[in-house]
Amino acid sequence: MQALENHVQEWLRLDQNSETRSEIERLWEAKDYTELGKRMNTRIEFGTAGLRGRMEAGRARMNGSYIPIRFRPNRPGLKHSKDLTIIQASQGLCEYVIANVTDAKSKGIVVGHDHRHHSKHWAALTANVFLQNGCKVYLYNGLVHTPLVPWGVKYFKAACGVMITASHNPKDDNGYKVYWENGVQIISPHDTGIAKSIDENLEPKPTSWTYGELLTSELCVDRTEEAKDMYFMAIGNYEHLRNLPVGTEGISFVNTSMHGVSDPFVQRAFQTFGVAPYIPVEEQRLPDPEFPTVKFPNPEEKGALDLALATAAKDGAEYVLAQDPDSDRFSAAEKQPSGDWHVFSGDQLGTLFASYIVEQYKARNADLSTIAMVASTVSSKMLEVIAKAEGFKFVECLTGFKYIGNTALDLVKAGYEVPFGYEEAIGFMFGNDIRDKDGVAATMSFVGLVSSVRERGTNVREYLETLYKRYGYFKSNNGYFICYDSAKIDAIFHRLRNYPGQEKGRSYPLTIGGLPITRVVDLTLGYDSQNPPTYEPSLPLSSGHMVQFRAGRDQDEARLMLTIRTSGTEPKIKYYLEGTGSDETKIVQFLSNVVEELGRDWMEAERNELLKP
Numbered sequence: 215m216q217a218l219e220n221h222v223q224e225w226l227r228l229d230q231n232s233e234t235r236s237e238i239e240r241l242w243e244a245k246d247y248t249e250l251g252k253r254m255n256t257r258i259e260f261g262t263a264g265l266r267g268r269m270e271a272g273r274a275r276m277n278g279s280y281i282p283i284r285f286r287p288n289r290p291g292l293k294h295s296k297d298l299t300i301i302q303a304s305q306g307l308c309e310y311v312i313a314n315v316t317d318a319k320s321k322g323i324v325v326g327h328d329h330r331h332h333s334k335h336w337a338a339l340t341a342n343v344f345l346q347n348g349c350k351v352y353l354y355n356g357l358v359h360t361p362l363v364p365w366g367v368k369y370f371k372a373a374c375g376v377m378i379t380a381s382h383n384p385k386d387d388n389g390y391k392v393y394w395e396n397g398v399q400i401i402s403p404h405d406t407g408i409a410k411s412i413d414e415n416l417e418p419k420p421t422s423w424t425y426g427e428l429l430t431s432e433l434c435v436d437r438t439e440e441a442k443d444m445y446f447m448a449i450g451n452y453e454h455l456r457n458l459p460v461g462t463e464g465i466s467f468v469n470t471s472m473h474g475v476s477d478p479f480v481q482r483a484f485q486t487f488g489v490a491p492y493i494p495v496e497e498q499r500l501p502d503p504e505f506p507t508v509k510f511p512n513p514e515e516k517g518a519l520d521l522a523l524a525t526a527a528k529d530g531a532e533y534v535l536a537q538d539p540d541s542d543r544f545s546a547a548e549k550q551p552s553g554d555w556h557v558f559s560g561d562q563l564g565t566l567f568a569s570y571i572v573e574q575y576k577a578r579n580a581d582l583s584t585i586a587m588v589a590s591t592v593s594s595k596m597l598e599v600i601a602k603a604e605g606f607k608f609v610e611c612l613t614g615f616k617y618i619g620n621t622a623l624d625l626v627k628a629g630y631e632v633p634f635g636y637e638e639a640i641g642f643m644f645g646n647d648i649r650d651k652d653g654v655a656a657t658m659s660f661v662g663l664v665s666s667v668r669e670r671g672t673n674v675r676e677y678l679e680t681l682y683k684r685y686g687y688f689k690s691n692n693g694y695f696i697c698y699d700s701a702k703i704d705a706i707f708h709r710l711r712n713y714p715g716q717e718k719g720r721s722y723p724l725t726i727g728g729l730p731i732t733r734v735v736d737l738t739l740g741y742d743s744q745n746p747p748t749y750e751p752s753l754p755l756s757s758g759h760m761v762q763f764r765a766g767r768d769q770d771e772a773r774l775m776l777t778i779r780t781s782g783t784e785p786k787i788k789y790y791l792e793g794t795g796s797d798e799t800k801i802v803q804f805l806s807n808v809v810e811e812l813g814r815d816w817m818e819a820e821r822n823e824l825l826k827p
Contacts, residue, residue, distance in 0.1 A: 218247060221254040221273060228416070229298045230423055234271035257413075258299060264400070265303060266380055266389030266783045269332065275299070276332075276388045300336045301422045303390055304343035304376075306412025311374050312347065314407070315395050318373040322350030322433075324366035326358040327378040328475050328540045329501035330388050336378045340390075342425035345433055349373075353428065355438040357475045357501060359541035360391065361652040365448070366441045368397040368647065382472075382512035382538040383783070385505045396623060398649045399616035442482075448647045449655050450486045454574045454633070454662060458487040461665030466531040469657070470495040470522040472511045473502040474539025479654050489661060492535065495525045505539070513538055513545035514560070514640055516827065523547065523555055533664060537653035543640045544656035548674050556675045561594035561690050561792075563660070564636035566674065567644075568597050569681055570663045571634050572604055582606040586625045588618050588635035588643075591753060591762065592777045592790040596681075596688040597636075603685060612737070612753060613760075613779065615641055619649035638692065638790065687798045691805040694786040695817055696825035703780060703787060706817060707759040710778070711736070722763070723816065727808040729765035729774055736761045758782060774808065778816075787817065787824070 222242055229235050241250050253272025258265055267276045276299055312318045323344045327337035341351045352370055354362065360377050367375040375393035383389070392400050392408070400408065428434045449455075469492040471477040477499050484491060497507055498521060505511045508518050513536040522534045526549070534547040534555070547557040558566070568587055575582055586607035589597050593610075601608035607630060611617040615637065622632040622643070635643040641651035644659055667677045682688070697703050713723045722734045734743045735751050737760040742751040760779035777790040791808060793801040813819040819826075 215247070218251060218254055222250060225254065225271075225273065225298075228418060229271070230418075231297070234298070237271035264376075264390045264392040265299070266383065266387060266391075268386055269388050273299075276390075297332065297336060297339060298418065300339050300390065301343060301418045302416050303412055304340045305415040305418070305422070306410075307374070307376070307392065307408055308344050308347050308349065309415055310404075310408045310411035312349070313411075314404075315373040319347070319349045321371060321373040321395070322352055324352045324354070324363055324370060324372045324375040324393075325378075326354040326360070326363045326366070326375075328360070329357050330378075330380060330385075330503045330539075332388055333378040336388070336390070337376075338425045338428060339422070340376050340378070341428055341434065343422055345425075345427060345431055346419065346421050349433065351428075351434045352437055352441075353434055354441070355436050358438070359475050359479050359537075359654060361542055361648055361650060361654065362441060362445060363391075364393050364397040364399075364650045365445045365648050367393050367395065369441060369444055370437070371395075377540070379540040381540050382510070382514075382543065384510060385503055389783075393650075396620075396649070398619035398623065399614070401616045401620055446482055446486050448645070449483065449652075449658065452645050452655070452659075454571045454644075455487065455658060456574075458658070458662050458665060459489045461669045462489050462661060465533065465664060465668065466529065467492040467533045467535055467661065468495060468522055468526040468529065468531045469493070469535040469537075470498045470513075470519070470525075471501075471537055471541070472508065472513065472518070472539050473498050473500070473505045474511065474537065474541060475501055476537040476539075476541035476653060479541060480535075480537065480657055483654050483658050484661075487658060487661070493525060493529050493531055495522045497521055511539045513543065519545070519547060519557060526555075533660075535657050535660065537657065538640075541653040542651045544642060544653040544660070545640050546660050550673075550675060558674070558678075559690055559692075560636070560638040560640040561596070561688070562678060563640065563656075564589065564593060564638065564642065565596050565600070565681060565688075566663060566678055567636065567642060567656075567659055568600060568634055570659070570666060572600070572606065573666075575633075576604075584629070584631055586622075586630040586632050588621050588625070588632065590614070590618060590637035592779070592788075593636065593638040594688050594690060594792055595775060595794070596685060599685050599688075600681075610753070612756060613637060614782075615643065615649075615651050618643060622649050638690070682798070686794055687796065687801055688792060688794050689798065689801045689805060691791045691793075691802075691809055692789065693809065694781075694788040694827065695813070695819060696786055696827070697822070698785045702822055703759070706787065706822060707738070707761070707778075707780075709818075710761060710816060711739070722761070726763060726765050726776060726816075727774060727804060727811060730767060731763050731765045733764040734761065759787075774804075776808070776812075778812075 257273045269276050325337050325341045327333040341353045363375040363377040373395050377391040380387040380389040394400050532549050536545045547555045582605045590613045591610045598608045611621040618635045625632050642656040644655045737756040758780040763776045766773040773794045775792045793805050
């Protein structure tokens with residue numbers, strides 16, 4: 215109790231925002247210690263490349279008060295949403311960058327923002343902290359898509375970058391995504407170093423709360439249009455898209471920006487490649503932080519594409535394209551001859567893109583042994599099989615583009631060209647210029663794929679079927695359980711590592727779906743059952759819970775791969791399940807049975823009161 219009171223008093227001492235101060239004061243006066251504990255007992259941590267959380271007062275939150283009003287792009291920054299967490303994070307980041315990047319002040323920082331509540335204001339606060347420390351600031355003017363920040367870091371040779379966005383999270387969340395000087399999201403040791411620096415720089419400077427000098431300082435420069443021009447020049451030169459717009463004649467596309475920032479960027483991309491304009495989903499085309507037509511503005515979520523599919527049906531379009539609100543992720547659907555729609559999974563798109571790119575290399579008689587592709591360890595193993603069959607290098611890494619991007623850079627240093635990387639959560643990386651997921655580049659790559667298969671007299675789904683017949687069927691069944699109690703999540707994973715009915719000590723489950731488990735890799739504890747005598751895994755450890763299981767019998771054709779992990783940004787236990795074999799129908803049924811067993815026996819979902827989406 216004393217620790218909580220100390221946190222509250224320290225917060226009230228530092229916070230200059232009357233609204234967020236009053237939130238905490240009301241909770242304290244009401245003796246709502248449970249809610250105060252959630253907001254105050256821990257500090258919001260650097261997770262996936264920075265900060266992300268709910269917009270509320272408190273050490274564990276993104277602190278701007280959530281304001282349910284319609285966004286107007288030209289509206290000035292929200293002056294009453296002065297934010298302590300953003301200032302503290304920026305002060306710590308600035309001090310760390312100056313100490314660890316040569317000539318950081320002259321190299322500067324790239325800052326961008328999306329359309330969410332407080333995003334514009336927080337971008338200005340971030341820029342101001344760096345400006346007050348004598349650093350050059352490339353502050354983007356207006357709304358930008360997330361890939362423009364890592365692009366700008368590389369193009370301007372900046373010391374770091376910050377994008378204010380919560381990507382596809384619900385409307386009451388926001389975030390602070392950090393890129394290092396290599397243009398990739400931060401990883402260790404920088405994440406822990408920045409967190410330590412934030413803790414050492416919690417006292418806001420008097421000049422941190424206002425940002426009038428951004429308009430007059432010579433250190434704050436606006437090169438937004440130049441960055442956009444060079445970005446589109448770069449993606450316009452992607453080798454695998456060199457044939458566009460050939461093959462797109464007569465093909466109609468519907469595009470949804472999911473109430474986000476992507477529409478003008480995708481429009482310009484279509485113009486860059488000379489492809490006829492798409493049909494926008496008007497209800498979702500303009501930026502709106504209220505996301506009025508979708509509870510979760512994520513193209514992966516059930517129902518998120520309903521408006522786009524309805525628009526396509528009304529206008530007779532054959533394809534639906536979708537980006538998430540900050541336009542770094544991509545999804546697509548294709549109308550089938552039967553009239554039904556096939557929505558492609560992230561793994562299916564990853565496989566399609568990889569094969570499409572490999573075909574371009576083979577058409578040029580390129581040496582495939584000089585290229586490499588990257589995928590996260592929870593993504594489909596089909597890319598690994600394709601790599602072995604076609605003769606290029608495949609590397610897997612931990613989940614997240616901070617790992618995919620840095621792995622790609624390591625491969626480039628080793629002499630490989632890395633034209634593609636992906637993760638199953640509809641994130642795709644193309645070319646040599648942006649080592650991060652890019653929804654605009656993915657959109658045009660899908661359009662290129664459509665044009666390619668159309669010229670052969672087939673469609674994308676049929677092309678995918680030829681890949682399955684060539685390399686084997688790989689079917690996924692991914693999902694998650696929702697749990698807001700971190701102690702309960704820890705208990706569930708403790709039980710998995712000490713499964714009932716077995717010997718004491720490290721004793722994971724022995725079977726899943728009736729198949730014997732042949733390998734366990736625990737990337738939390740650092741254990742790989744097939745790597746004696748040390749039993750150390752080849753992949754680096756995960757900051758959260760993450761355990762992988764492989765199952766199968768030598769005499770059986772079916773194989774199973776299961777990864778269970780916690781989310782770094784959401785209250786979820788995620789599972790990634792993939793089965794392989796020659797009979798698609800049997801694999802699908804088998805995976806459905808495994809999901810039921812996973813929830814009933816492994817997670818004990820009913821007893822633990824876990825929720826399903």
